[in-house]
Amino acid sequence: MFHVDLLGYLAGLFLLLMASMKNQTHMRMCNIAGNVCFVAYGFLAGVMPVLVLNIIIMGLHVYRMVQARTSSAKA
Template sequence: MSPEIATYIGYAASFFIVLSFALKNLRKIRIVNMVGCICFVIYGIFSGMLWPVIIPNALLCFVQVYHLIADKKKQ
């Protein structure tokens, strides 16, 4: 992947994370934040295995999935 595309993925990740703070619906917040985290993981991989970016965002993605599944079971 070209460095320019990786940079655009990083910008998209930042956009989704910031957008998740502007939302009010908890389910939408988790989904949008998860998309941002996935983008950051992709960015970290294609920017030279940036482990300080990959690890926390991968963990946050799993946390979001867990809460989305747990909330779905409550309904």
């Protein structure tokens, strides 16, 4: 179980890094990395709320990044 816990700590580290960033794109990328770790953690540990919530949050971040790139490409 120790290896699974490391995924949770790694995900938390990505979220801590995200909170220290100023650039929104970098923040979202760091948060997505944390979400990927939390999804793996939730799957391996059998914690469905963590798994489902982070899949949803990751989808929102990807959507917002695509939306931002699309709007900046039009400008």
